[in-house]
Amino acid sequence: MNVAVIGLGLIGGSLLRALAAGGHRVTGFDADVATRSRAAGAGFTVADTIGTAVAGADLVALAVPLPVLGEVLVELTGFDGLITDVASVKGPVLELARKHSLPRYVGGHPMAGKETSGFAASEPGLFDGCAWVLCLEPQTALDDWLTLAALVTAMGARVVPATATEHDRAVAEVSHMSHLFAAVLAASITDSPLAATLAAGSFRDGTRVAATRAELILAMVEGNRVEVGNALDRVIEELAAVRDRLESGDLIDYLRRTGDARRAWPPAAGKPHEIPAGVAELLALGRDGGWVTAVAENRASVVAIRPETAA
Amino acid sequence: MNVAVIGLGLIGGSLLRALAAGGHRVTGFDADVATRSRAAGAGFTVADTIGTAVAGADLVALAVPLPVLGEVLVELTGFDGLITDVASVKGPVLELARKHSLPRYVGGHPMAGKETSGFAASEPGLFDGCAWVLCLEPQTALDDWLTLAALVTAMGARVVPATATEHDRAVAEVSHMSHLFAAVLAASITDSPLAATLAAGSFRDGTRVAATRAELILAMVEGNRVEVGNALDRVIEELAAVRDRLESGDLIDYLRRTGDARRAWPPAAGKPHEIPAGVAELLALGRDGGWVTAVAENRASVVAIRPETAA
Numbered sequence: 216m217n218v219a220v221i222g223l224g225l226i227g228g229s230l231l232r233a234l235a236a237g238g239h240r241v242t243g244f245d246a247d248v249a250t251r252s253r254a255a256g257a258g259f260t261v262a263d264t265i266g267t268a269v270a271g272a273d274l275v276a277l278a279v280p281l282p283v284l285g286e287v288l289v290e291l292t293g294f295d296g297l298i299t300d301v302a303s304v305k306g307p308v309l310e311l312a313r314k315h316s317l318p319r320y321v322g323g324h325p326m327a328g329k330e331t332s333g334f335a336a337s338e339p340g341l342f343d344g345c346a347w348v349l350c351l352e353p354q355t356a357l358d359d360w361l362t363l364a365a366l367v368t369a370m371g372a373r374v375v376p377a378t379a380t381e382h383d384r385a386v387a388e389v390s391h392m393s394h395l396f397a398a399v400l401a402a403s404i405t406d407s408p409l410a411a412t413l414a415a416g417s418f419r420d421g422t423r424v425a426a427t428r429a430e431l432i433l434a435m436v437e438g439n440r441v442e443v444g445n446a447l448d449r450v451i452e453e454l455a456a457v458r459d460r461l462e463s464g465d466l467i468d469y470l471r472r473t474g475d476a477r478r479a480w481p482p483a484a485g486k487p488h489e490i491p492a493g494v495a496e497l498l499a500l501g502r503d504g505g506w507v508t509a510v511a512e513n514r515a516s517v518v519a520i521r522p523e524t525a526a
Numbered sequence: 527m528n529v530a531v532i533g534l535g536l537i538g539g540s541l542l543r544a545l546a547a548g549g550h551r552v553t554g555f556d557a558d559v560a561t562r563s564r565a566a567g568a569g570f571t572v573a574d575t576i577g578t579a580v581a582g583a584d585l586v587a588l589a590v591p592l593p594v595l596g597e598v599l600v601e602l603t604g605f606d607g608l609i610t611d612v613a614s615v616k617g618p619v620l621e622l623a624r625k626h627s628l629p630r631y632v633g634g635h636p637m638a639g640k641e642t643s644g645f646a647a648s649e650p651g652l653f654d655g656c657a658w659v660l661c662l663e664p665q666t667a668l669d670d671w672l673t674l675a676a677l678v679t680a681m682g683a684r685v686v687p688a689t690a691t692e693h694d695r696a697v698a699e700v701s702h703m704s705h706l707f708a709a710v711l712a713a714s715i716t717d718s719p720l721a722a723t724l725a726a727g728s729f730r731d732g733t734r735v736a737a738t739r740a741e742l743i744l745a746m747v748e749g750n751r752v753e754v755g756n757a758l759d760r761v762i763e764e765l766a767a768v769r770d771r772l773e774s775g776d777l778i779d780y781l782r783r784t785g786d787a788r789r790a791w792p793p794a795a796g797k798p799h800e801i802p803a804g805v806a807e808l809l810a811l812g813r814d815g816g817w818v819t820a821v822a823e824n825r826a827s828v829v830a831i832r833p834e835t836a837a
Contacts, residue, residue: 326726346724375723385721388714393728396707398784399764403699403757405787408815408833410696412686413657414791415637417704417735424728425788429781436772446714447769451762453710458758461747470740473709476716477736480725504719522719 216366219244219272221265221287223254226301226325227278228337231259233370236339244268245334246279253334265290272296274366281438284308288315297359299323303386304438305350305379321363322350322379324386325372343371346506350379351498361492364517365510373506373520376497380442387442392450394432395443397425482522490519527677530555530583532576532598534565537612537636538589539648542570544681547650555579556645557590564645576601583607585673592749595619599626608670610634614697615749616661616690632670633661633690635697636683654682657817661690662809672803675828676821684817684831687808691753698753703761705743706754708736793833801830 216239220231223245231254234241242260244267245251255261262268265287269275277300279287284302288311291298298320302308305322312320327345329336347367351360364374377385401422404411424432436443460466482504490496492514500507505521527550531542534556542565545552553571555578556562566572573579576598580586588611590598595613599622602609609631613619616633623631638656640647658678662671675685688696712733715722735743747754771777793815801807803825811818816832 326724348724375720377720381720382724385718385724388718389711389721389725389729392714393711393732395765395768396711396732397728397788398781399761399768400700400704400707401784401788401791402764402780403703404791405783407696407699408793409686409688409692409813410700411791411793412815412817412833413637413659413693413696414700417708418700420731420734421704421707422788422791423731425784427785429778429785432781432785433778436777437775440772443772444769447765447772450710451765451769453713454706454758454762454765457706457710458755458762461751461754461758464748466747467740467744469713470709470743472716473712473736474738474740474743477708477712477733480712480715480722480733482719482722501720504723506723522723 216240217271217273218242219262219268219275221245221268221275221277222279223250223334223337224278225329225332225334225336225341226327227276228254228334229327229339229341230276230278230301232337232339233342234366235259237366237369239366242268242272246283250334257334269294269296274299274362276301281307281434285311288312288317291315291317295319297321297362299349299363301325302438303435305348305382306441307438309350309352309379318354319356319359321355321359322348322382323363323367324348324382325367327372340371342367345372346375347372348375348377348382350382351376351494351501352378355494357492357494358514360497361510361514361517364507368507368509373508375506376501378498381501383439383442384445387439387446388449391436391439391443392446394424394427394435395447396450397422398432401425485521485523487518487520489516491515492517527551528582528584529553530573530579530586532556532579532586532588533590534561534645534648535589536640536643536645536647536652537638538587539565539645540638540650540652541587541589541612543648543650544653545677546570548677548680550677553579553583557594561645580605580607585610585677587612592618592745596622599623599628602626602628606630608632608673610660610674612636613749614746616659616693617752618749620661620663620690629665630667630670632666632674633659633693634674634678635659635693636678638683651682653678656683657686658683659686659688659693661693662687662805662812663689666805668803668805669825671808672821672825672828675818679818679820684819686817687812689809692812694750694753695756698750698757699760702747702750702754703757705735705738705746706758707761708733709743712736796832796834798829798831800827802826803828 231243244262274297325347507517509518542554555573562572585608636658818828820829
């Protein structure tokens with residue numbers, strides 16, 4: 216396949232390396248000249264403009280930060296190939312793709328990362344074993360989705376099918392709430408040195424991600440503003456219910472249920488099995504917590520794995 | 527000193543061992559016959575009744591679970607020596623002591639623990655370096671408090687002075703909220719296998735203590751019901767404020783402040799210095815996040831350490 220990767224940071228750079236290692240013809244572009252030189256110096260084909268990079272490409276992978284994604288999409292007006300991205304929020308990018316009339320857009324979110332960033336930190340094995348959400352919407356061409364799924368599973372990633380809304384809701388609940396809870400817990404020591412002295416292991420773990428750079432947490436939660444707002448409403452309601460249960464002596468069942476959920480996480484992977492490559496089947500797989508590990512050559516089926524706990 | 531230790535589990539057993547190692551005359555008692563035999567077999571003086579154990583004691587240390595503390599206090603009616611306890615909540619025990627007219631009660635909470643429990647797990651070094659709250663109330667006899675502080679610092683613990691209310695409020699905020707937040711976060715995967723599949727490091731750490739046995743979490747938060755209720759009100763209000771800040775684009779300062787607080791924790795210990803052994807000075811030390819490491823022989827001063835960040 217002929218692929219253009221726009222944005223050569225940790226994710227884009229690793230994508231460039233992994234695709235090249237997989238035998239694809241890849242062209243990279245980055246707005247930063249030094250990054251372009253570094254990628255060219257590493258032996259990759261690098262273009263000087265987005266237009267040159269995407270000319271003749273079957274697929275454009277956008278690995279630029281969310282705030283500049285809109286500008287880059289303007290430059291893709293008229294491009295009729297497949298487009299994907301790697302932003303950590305999917306609803307707003309889907310909106311942008313609609314606004315710029317890019318019908319062959321399939322949103323993606325590789326859940327890979329490490330402490331370091333930039334092209335220098337990129338590596339071809341970054342996606343091996345990681346969960347990579349590929350969005351399936353009513354208007355998504357299934358064939359485009361399967362093309363991407365084949366490409367991504369070949370890099371060793373587990374492809375999780377989900378709508379943009381399902382993705383944004385799930386990460387708001389398990390990732391963005393974790394960060395905001397950590398901030399609220401950390402706030403409890405800002406005006407009480409006594410509390411800081413009495414804080415122990417549960418505080419240490421519960422607040423760990425509060426030490427993440429404020430700009431990064433902000434980008435996450437602002438990018439996913441709608442679902443983060445909904446998740447905040449839900450946890451506020453749930454904390455009020457916890458308070459009511461505490462007062463009515465009715466808390467033990469809740470603590471047992473949530474304890475069981477945590478002890479069963481992460482779930483063990485079940486046996487690989489074939490399922491039909493249909494939109495309904497794929498979305499059901501994602502909702503069961505499952506993922507795709509391979510796409511059949513005839514595109515009629517995929518190899519799927521469900522967690523052992525799911526039905 | 528002549529000390530009776532009632533309850534010979536992990537904390538009581540360790541206290542028996544540490545006091546004996548410190549040259550005190552110690553008598554132990556436990557309601558469980560097998561535990562009494564085990565302690566006697568380990569070479570300790572063990573009584574068959576609470577009455578025999580406390581006869582002639584200068585100090586009685588109660589290391590029984592909170593739910594049975596009331597019954598034990600009934601058996602101490604008429605005892606005119608010093609009484610302390612090790613329960614993880616201090617307001618309710620203070621109430622009990624008042625109800626049973628025990629004027630020489632000084633509440634304590636050694637913040638030590640390990641994965642295992644029971645006399646078999648006890649060890650004389652358990653309290654070395656741990657924070658041990660000793661409660662100072664308006665009606666506390668300062669001399670009794672200093673007697674206990676000398677005893678506890680000799681075991682290597684850092685004595686943190688605080689009122690029962692200050693203690694209960696602080697642990698509600700840094701420990702009990704950590705446990706309830708973990709439960710609420712864990713609840714988000716109970717009805718979404720997709721969320722469980724997308725959950726990563728922030729979820730793992732933020733929910734770790736949700737796997738604690740439900741009965742233990744319940745005992746903590748029910749024992750501290752009033753302050754846990756207040757802390758829940760506060761965090762609900764704060765999460766609502768976070769939602770407002772997110773909507774008005776005003777969240778970054780909050781994230782910077784909480785991030786700074788987390789990065790500065792735990793604070794480095796400052797230099798030891800002497801302070802007068804007065805109620806006001808000791809409570810001010812505790813509010814500054816400081817602790818006592820030794821009591822002067824003449825009882826006029828104590829050696830204090832404040833965190834480096836405190837004034």
